[in-house]
Amino acid sequence: xxxxxxxxxxxxxxxxxxxxxxxxxxxxxxxxxxxxxxxxxxxxxxxxxxxxxxxxxxxxxxxxxxxxxxxxxxxxxxxxxxxxxxxxxxxxxxxxxxxxxxxxxxxxxxxxxxxxxxxxxxxxxxxxxxxxxxxxxxxxxxxxxxxxxxxxxxxxxxxxxxxxxxxxxxxxxxxxxxxxxxxxxxxxxxxxxxxxxxxxxxxxxxxxxxxxxxxxxxxxxxxxxxxxxxxxxxxxxxxxxxxxxxxxxxxxxxxxxxxxxxxxxxxxxxxxxxxxxxxxxxxxxxxxxxxxxxxxxxxxxxxxxxxxxxxxxxxxxxxxxxxxxxxxxxxxxxxxxxxxxxxxxxxxxxxxxxxxxxxxxxxxxxxxxxxxxxxxxxxxxxxxxxxxxxxxxxxxxxxxxxxxxxxxxxxxxxxxxxxxxxxxxxxxxxxxxxxxxxxxxxxxxxxxxxxxxxxxxxxxxxxxxxxxxxxxxx
Numbered sequence: 001x002x003x004x005x006x007x008x009x010x011x012x013x014x015x016x017x018x019x020x021x022x023x024x025x026x027x028x029x030x031x032x033x034x035x036x037x038x039x040x041x042x043x044x045x046x047x048x049x050x051x052x053x054x055x056x057x058x059x060x061x062x063x064x065x066x067x068x069x070x071x072x073x074x075x076x077x078x079x080x081x082x083x084x085x086x087x088x089x090x091x092x093x094x095x096x097x098x099x100x101x102x103x104x105x106x107x108x109x110x111x112x113x114x115x116x117x118x119x120x121x122x123x124x125x126x127x128x129x130x131x132x133x134x135x136x137x138x139x140x141x142x143x144x145x146x147x148x149x150x151x152x153x154x155x156x157x158x159x160x161x162x163x164x165x166x167x168x169x170x171x172x173x174x175x176x177x178x179x180x181x182x183x184x185x186x187x188x189x190x191x192x193x194x195x196x197x198x199x200x201x202x203x204x205x206x207x208x209x210x211x212x213x214x215x216x217x218x219x220x221x222x223x224x225x226x227x228x229x230x231x232x233x234x235x236x237x238x239x240x241x242x243x244x245x246x247x248x249x250x251x252x253x254x255x256x257x258x259x260x261x262x263x264x265x266x267x268x269x270x271x272x273x274x275x276x277x278x279x280x281x282x283x284x285x286x287x288x289x290x291x292x293x294x295x296x297x298x299x300x301x302x303x304x305x306x307x308x309x310x311x312x313x314x315x316x317x318x319x320x321x322x323x324x325x326x327x328x329x330x331x332x333x334x335x336x337x338x339x340x341x342x343x344x345x346x347x348x349x350x351x352x353x354x355x356x357x358x359x360x361x362x363x364x365x366x367x368x369x370x371x372x373x374x375x376x377x378x379x380x381x382x383x384x385x386x387x388x389x390x391x392x393x394x395x396x397x398x399x400x401x402x403x404x405x406x407x408x409x410x411x412x413x414x415x416x417x418x419x420x421x422x423x424x425x426x427x428x429x430x431x432x433x434x435x436x437x438x439x440x441x442x443x444x445x446x447x448x449x450x451x452x453x454x455x456x457x458x459x460x461x462x463x464x465x466x467x468x469x470x471x472x473x474x
Contacts, residue, residue, distance in 0.1 A: 022130045022142070023149045025189055029093065030153035031182040033161035034100070034175040036303035039289035040296075041100075041172035042109070049109070055290045055422055056415040058109045062286065063409045065117025067402040073121040074395055077128055082196045085125025090183070090190040092119035097180035101173070124395060132196055147318065155311045157182075162304025257392045260385065266329050267384050269443075270377045271397050273336050276436050278401035281370050283408060283429055284347070288363055290422045295356035306360045313364065314371045321375050328376045333440045333447075339369050340437035347430035351423045408432070 034041065042049045042058075049058070077085050092115045099112035134142045160178075164170035261268040289303065328335070346362045353359060382390060411417045412428050420428065 021189055021193055022133065023145050025126075025186050026146045027149040027153040028182055028189070029090070029186050030150050031157045032179040033157040033164070033304070034097075034172070034179040036158055036161055036289075036307045037165065037172050037175055037301075039293050040301060040303070041176065043293060044172060047104070049106070051290050051293050051422065052419075053106060055287050055413055055425070056419045057106055058113055059286055059290075060409045060414045061110045061113035062117045062120070063282070063402065063405050065114040066120045067117075067399075067406050069118045069121035070124070070395075070399055070402060073124055074399075077125040082125055082129040082132060083190075083193055085122050086129050086193060087187070087190045089119045089122035089126055090187045092116070092122065093183040094180070094187060097176060097183055100176050101180060124391075128391065129193070129196065133194065148315075151311055151315045155308055158304045158307040158311065162302065162308065165301065165304065254392070260393065264384050266332075267381055267393065269332065270380050271393065273436075273440075274374070274377050274381075274397040275400035275404065276439070277340070277370065277373070277433075278398065279404040279408065280343075280429055280432050280436070281366075282401065282405050283413075284363075284366065284426075287413065287422060287425060291350065291426055292356050292359060294422060295354055295359060300356055302357075302360060306364060309364055310367045313368045317368065317371050318375055321372075321379070326376075328380045332380075333444045336373070337437045337440035337444065339373060340433050340440065343369060344430045344433035344437060347426055347433060351426035351430060 039051070039054060041047065042054055043051055073085060096112050096115045096119060099108050099115065103109055103112055130142065130146060157179075161175050164174065165172070261271065292303065343366050346366055350359050350362050378394070381393060385393060408428075412420050412425055
């Protein structure tokens with residue numbers, strides 16, 4: 001009875017804060033049991049693609065399309081009032097699984113990856129919509145519910161997939177059919193989302209201290225009082241001006257926000273780590289199933305349970321870090337360099353071993369390290385910024401990561417580049433993380449050298465004289 005009352009209480013709190021549809025979509029759109037078994041599905045009958053075709057001709061298109069779609073998604077999200085972007089994500093996911101189920105050729109699978117890249121880029125619009133529809137004081141509450149819904153959807157999807165495959169109750173095709181049904185459900189829900197009105201956007205922007213919208217409103221009011229007839233006649237021109245003004249406002253906003261990295265070294269440092277490490281981690285998650293496929297036999301295909309464990313560990317890390325009062329800016333370069341070295345070593349081992357079980361374990365460890373530090377990075381960067389800058393910095397970090405990933409994908413995975421065998425690719429990824437570690441070791445060494453140089457007697461005296469001169473002038 002108490003458990004029932006507890007869940008009803010949560011349900012009504014979600015409903016009261018206009019977040020029921022958002023939380024529902026978060027759970028359903030992540031309920032994709034086909035995800036852990038994508039590579040086994042595509043290399044088995046009736047698809048019968050080779051593993052080499054997957055990682056050199058098909059999978060790279062997700063990276064390329066994600067990068068290309070991210071830029072218009074970033075700028076059009078606000079201009080199109082968010083909801084169209086949310087619907088686009090739902091439609092793109094649906095189209096992805098249509099091609100997965102009925103597509104048969106390489107070019108159809110490439111289009112499938114392009115559609116999934118568009119859906120990934122539109123995720124930004126979905127997250128922005130969530131925060132616009134919810135009162136600011138309930139951000140943390142609704143965000144936690146949404147995160148819980150996302151993890152719940154993934155956990156049950158992966159668990160179901162592993163159960164069906166391990167006990168021969170279903171095929172890889174069935175997993176994709178279930179995923180297709182789930183993503184189709186979110187289309188009518190997304191269409192039913194309440195629209196984001198101009199008043200909602202203006203109120204949010206004004207609360208963050210932006211005055212540009214106020215000026216636009218005053219201008220529109222003045223025009224309305226002076227000549228209502230002319231304004232009605234030229235309503236189309238007014239809308240065009242509105243979009244142009246917003247784009248100009250975005251340009252000024254971006255130039256202003258870029259100065260954050262100059263003003264705040266912690267934001268710069270953690271953003272560099274974010275972009276570099278996310279690039280490498282995206283590569284790992286994109287191609288790890290192809291690596292596993294070289295080690296697997298039918299009896300040891302545990303992709304689903306591996307992703308289940310990753311989901312549980314991610315949930316525990318995200319939850320527990322709320323209660324750990326750790327200042328991640330203390331010895332952060334040392335932490336980032338050591339963890340990067342650990343990931344590099346684990347990737348090199350993964351590239352050489354023959355046991356898929358050990359590869360699973362190493363992958364879980366790598367994912368746990370990344371999740372821990374990524375959560376810390378988000379918290380550290382957010383603590384240094386005002387709320388108006390979150391989306392820009394996080395979006396820019398993701399864009400840089402994708403830019404780097406595109407270069408790496410084209411160079412080492414794509415058939416137009418070196419098209420390295422999958423084991424050699426993971427050897428390269430290990431070297432990539434070693435370079436990340438080296439970058440932060442260089443930062444540590446340079447800081448010690450600068451500190452040592454400043455503490456030298458001659459330099460100390462020079463600094464004191466300079467400070468005295470400055471005080472005299474002032």
